[in-house]
Amino acid sequence: MTRGLIAFLIISSFFMTPAVCANEKRNSTQLFQNIFSSWTNAFNRKDLENSCNLFSPDIHANYQGAPQKNYQSICNSFKKIFQEDRDYKYRFKLHQIYRSDNLASVRVTWYLQISEHGKVISETVDEGLDVFEQDQTGHWKIVNYLAYPKAD
Known part of the structure; x- marks a missing residue:
């Protein structure tokens, strides 16, 4: 009986693992979709506190051709x-999300439109890779990002 139970548990774990992984992937996608949506809404409203809040105080930020930035x-x-x-x-x-415990990396494309007096004066598209760490309070913060302009 014990052998049968052990065999059943081993075999069933092979079938449950893909379902668990798929559920975790859906949860991660929704989590980071919400995080990026909240940040985008804050930025678009010119909400300084919530725009800065996504970034770790220890961030290292790199944009191609520009000096490295920090939180300040x-x-x-x-x-x-x-x-x-x-x-x-x-x-x-969002393109890809890789998450393990309290770390995650997110590949993202950013579209920025700048307008003046109701007229679009600039549009840019940037590719990025954001590395997140979950802090002690459970919030996800960007600790590192790499970004560059998308080639035409």
């Missing part, structure tokens, strides 16, 4: 553009 320089950049009369509107598309 990222937030200072937001503060500067939020004071402008121009409208900066982001949207995004």
Whole structure:
């Protein structure tokens, strides 16, 4: 009887593992979709506190051709553009999410449209890889990102 139970548990674990993995993937996709949506909404409303809140105080941020940024320089950049009369509107598309325990990496495309007096004056598309760490309070923060302009 014990052997039969052990065999059943081993065999059933092979069938349950793909379902568990698929469920975790759906949960991760929804989690990061919500995180990026919240950030995008905050940025588009020029909400400085919630725009900065996504980033870890220890972040290392790299954009192709620009000096490395930290938390303070990222937030200072937001503060500067939020004071402008121009409208900066982001949207995004998630491509891949890899998550293990308290770390995750997310490949994303960012679309930025800048308008002035109701007229679009600039549109850019950037590719990025964001590395997240879940902090002690359970919040996911970007600890590192790499970004570059998408080639035409």
